[in-house]
Amino acid sequence: MKFFCAKATVSIATAIMLEETETDYDPVLLNFAEGDQLKPEYQTINPKGRVPALVTDHGILTETGAILEYLNTIAGASLVPTDPWAAAQMRAVMYYLASTFHVNHAHRMRGARWADLDASRVDMTAKVPETMGQSCAYVEENCALSPFVMGTDMTVADPWLYTICTWLNGDGVDITAYPKLAAHFDMMNARPSVKAVRDLGLIP
Ligand SMILES: N[C@@H](CCC(=O)N[C@@H](CS)C(=O)NCC(=O)O)C(=O)O
Structure with missing residues (x-):
């Protein structure tokens, strides 16, 4: 999975979750100092101009909470309580x-x-x-x-x-x-x- 991220941002949480669930991923580091998140090519990935964004088999997923729960589910992990x-x-x-x-x-x-x-x-x-x-x-x-x-x-x-x-x-x-x-x-x-x-x- 392609994973769009940037240093010192909330995308760290997704990266940790990818590692915890041993999910294969291909990180693409955006350079915020150069405004990568606002460039037209990234707007097609995430029109909000933010990280994280994860390219899944089903489509592009954004929003940390949605991504973390999705990764938990597809990995069959137990990082969401069943109760x-x-x-x-x-x-x-x-x-x-x-x-x-x-x-x-x-x-x-x-x-x-x-x-x-x-x-x-x-x-x-x-x-x-x-x-x-x-x-x-x-x-x-x-x-x-x-x-x-x-x-x-x-x-x-x-x-x-x-x-x-x-x-x-x-x-x-x-x-x-x-x-x-x-x-x-x-x-x-x-x-x-x-x-x-x-x-x-x-x-x-
Ligand atoms: N609610 C989003 C927030 C994403 C967000 O605000 N990311 C910041 C980095 S921490 C960002 O990409 N900012 C780019 C900008 O403001 O230009 C989430 O939790 O995923």
Whole structure:
């Protein structure tokens, strides 16, 4: 499968999942500094101009949550709980990662999506340590993280949370202020899947 990705982005989560499920993939690294994601050739892959995008036998799939669950299913892996309530709780975390935690981070470098005035963008950037810190506190207090997001078993939420935590330093947040989150980050860092993704050059 062709996998469109870029360094230091949420595509790290998909890369970890590809490694965890031992799925064959062919990474295509976009260079954001050169605006590869906005070029016409990539628009035919993902008209949203974002990574990740995965070229599957059925078509092109985007959106981290959809991709992670798809990879789990086709690999016959067990990284989504079979119990409906546990699965719904895991998805509640994943929706939070997508709609709040990631979006807080995007206010640092991607403020132009929401505001035209320089002053507005400066203000948004200045707020990022606070909002990212709030999201860390939410996860610390409301997820099991013992050791995984959902407790004893790893799920597809774990590579996603790990990926967001790779941004915390640049966002002005000290992860050690959140001991369970910091332990989760260290544990994920030690996994062979994460090492493979680091070797690929996706994790700075
Ligand atoms: N909801 C999407 C978000 C994808 C996304 O925003 N990716 C960022 C990188 S972290 C991107 O490609 N940004 C390119 C840009 O803004 O030009 C997902 O979770 O897959």
